Amino acid sequence: MVYISVKFVAFAFLNVAANLGASTSHSTMTDSLLPTNRGPDAISGPDSTCDLLETAGFKALRPNTAGYNAREAEYYSLSARMCPSCIVQPKIAEDVSRLIKFLATNTTSNWAVRCGGHTAWGPAADIRDGVTIDLGLMNQTEYDAETKTAKIQGGSLWQDVYSTLEPYGVTVPGGRTRGNNFYSSSVGFGCDNVVNYEIVLANGELTNANANENADLFKALKGGSANFGIVTRFDMRAIVTGDLYGGLITHQLNATDKVISALSNFVDRAADYQAGSAFSFWSYIRGASESVIISALHDATGTADAPAFAEYAAIEPRLSSSLRKASHLNMTEELYFAKGFRNVWFAHTVVNDPAILKYATEQHNAFVASWKAEVGDDTFSLYTPFQPLPSTLFAHGAAQGAAFLVFEGGPELEAEARRRMTAYREAVKRESVRTGTDVPFEYLNYADKTQDPLRSYGADNVAFLRRVAAKYDPEGTLRRRMPGGFKIPEED
Structure with a gap:
């Protein structure tokens, strides 16, 4: 059985400077959407914790300073920025060790950990009323x-x-x-x-x-x-590795059936062509008249015009193509989304069946039409990707997809975007259940904070994760003091 995972993501485009230049330590977004995150028995606030850290020899970046603002501005998603009480940047692993020992034994404030800072939502890698441990200087x-x-x-x-x-x-x-x-x-x-x-x-x-x-x-x-x-x-x-061959090709929306067919057939044959990768996404850019379809096709050996992509190659006309020979780094850079905007992401997985993929694209089009009519066509962009998970990943067979909404506005509009995106995801979920194409797996890297991807691993795997957590963190420190990220589900 081969699967497709549908990812639903909402992006809110909002200029970073408008929030980071504020005169208070917390933006409107964090004040309106998030609770206070501090230890349950706190006898001193997070600001006092930052003072203690400095006394202990740690450099703490404080709100409204150049260093603090620069690091908050570097989060991929504006939705992920929580405006912590301070930021501490360890340089080596031993610094992290000393920092955790200090926070756990000398304070009651909570903390977050930032690695690359690419998670779309907060509080995943940032925290309000707490300390963000920023690994940005550990980048070698x-x-x-x-x-x-x-x-x-x-x-x-x-x-x-x-x-x-x-x-x-x-x-x-x-x-x-x-x-x-x-x-x-x-x-x-x-x-x-x-x-x-x-x-x-x-x-x-x-x-x-x-x-x-x-x-x-x-x-x-x-x-x-x-x-x-x-x-x-x-x-x-x-x-x-050497150079890859590939790039992005763009088709008009009326090529939907042909692109779905090409993608579905590619996924079915993925085990026979392990040098290749492909995914397609339906893309509405704010202000456009309609969506277009963008497909990312790559051959890791640098082979041009691989037979596995022949069905894609036959789809005409193309609006654009960047197919070329280039490095791994160059190909990756082409796929970057701009940072500094609000994001809402969801993930869903379905069997690789053209009918359910077509249904998801219809829901994409309906979402675009309703948002343009009710909110405004210059406030958002929406992306619905279907991304194959090759057969070698899950007993040989899976594919992923996604939907991203990009919109311009504040936290209230982000809440509306999440409501609408949830309805979009649930519509695809209902249809996939009805047609027998649903797969109970949520890809963690694309999941929203309202989802429970760890539970989708299955009861045995969740039980294993609980045992490991109990062994290496018997006091439950990370569950209590580091609220970000997806936590292991509690026993039913």
């Missing part, structure tokens, strides 16, 4: 040619990782779109290629998790989210 990558391993610090961004590795003629299967990559058909998700995690546990202990040491933790970290510690370094298997 080293390549060990003898072991063919890349050692990647926890605050690294993928483009910097690829740029560092490129001169060695290697890369790692990291993010193209959050864990799914150009090499997924042959090597799996990014997490499948991690051979060791250097991690700071809830008690501040610095340790490693790999196949031989803390093997249960090693397994749990591959998709277990923010429940076990702070990963300060990822050691990944490197892949020998």
Whole structure:
């Protein structure tokens, strides 16, 4: 069985400076949408915690300072910015260890951990009324040619990782779109290629998790989210690579049936063409008359005009094409979305069936029409991608999709966007259940904060995650003190 995961994402485009230049430490967004996040028995507020941190020798960036504002501005999504009481930037793993020990034993304030800062929603990697531990200064990558391993610090961004590795003629299967990559058909998700995690546990202990040491933790970290510690370094298997061949091709909306057919057939044959990757998304750009369809097609060996893409190639006319030979880094950069806007994301998975994909595109078109009529066509953009999860990932067969809404406005409009996007996702869910094409799996990297992707792993896997969390964090410190990210579901 082959699957398609449908991702629903709402982006709100709002200029960063309007919020970060405010005279108070918290923006309107955080004041109106989020509760206070501090320890349940706090005897001193988060500001006092920041004072204590400075007394202990940690540099704390405070609101309305240049350093603080610069880091808050670097979040991918405006929706993720929570305006913490202060930001602390460790430089090495030992700094993280010392920081966690201090926070856990000397304060009652909560904290968040920021790595790349790409999660669309808050409080995932930022926190209000608490301390954000920002790994942005831990952004170095080293390549060990003898072991063919890349050692990647926890605050690294993928483009910097690829740029560092490129001169060695290697890369790692990291993010193209959050864990799914150009090499997924042959090597799996990014997490499948991690051979060791250097991690700071809830008690501040610095340790490693790999196949031989803390093997249960090693397994749990591959998709277990923010429940076990702070990963300060990822050691990944490197892949020998040259230029890829691929790019983006754009078709008019009336090519929907042909593109769905091309994508569905590509997914069905993915196991036979492990050098290739493809996904298509229905894209409405604010102010446009209608959506267009953009398809990302790539061959990891650099082979032009691969037969697996023939059905795509036959769809005419094309509005544009960027097919070319280029590096892994260059291909990845082409897929970047602009940062600094509000985002709402949802994920859903369905069987690879053209009918349910067509239904999702119809819901996309209906969403565009209703928003333009009721809110305004210059306030949003909407993207509905269908992204294959190659057969080698889940017992050989899956595909993912998504929908992104991009809109301009404040937190009230973001709440309206989430309401409408939830209705969109639920409509596709109902139809997939009705037609027998539903798959009870929510891809964590695309899921919204209102979803429960860890539960979708299944009861046995959730029970395993609970056991590992109890072993490595017996006091439940991370559940209580680090509220961001997806937490392991409580027992029913």
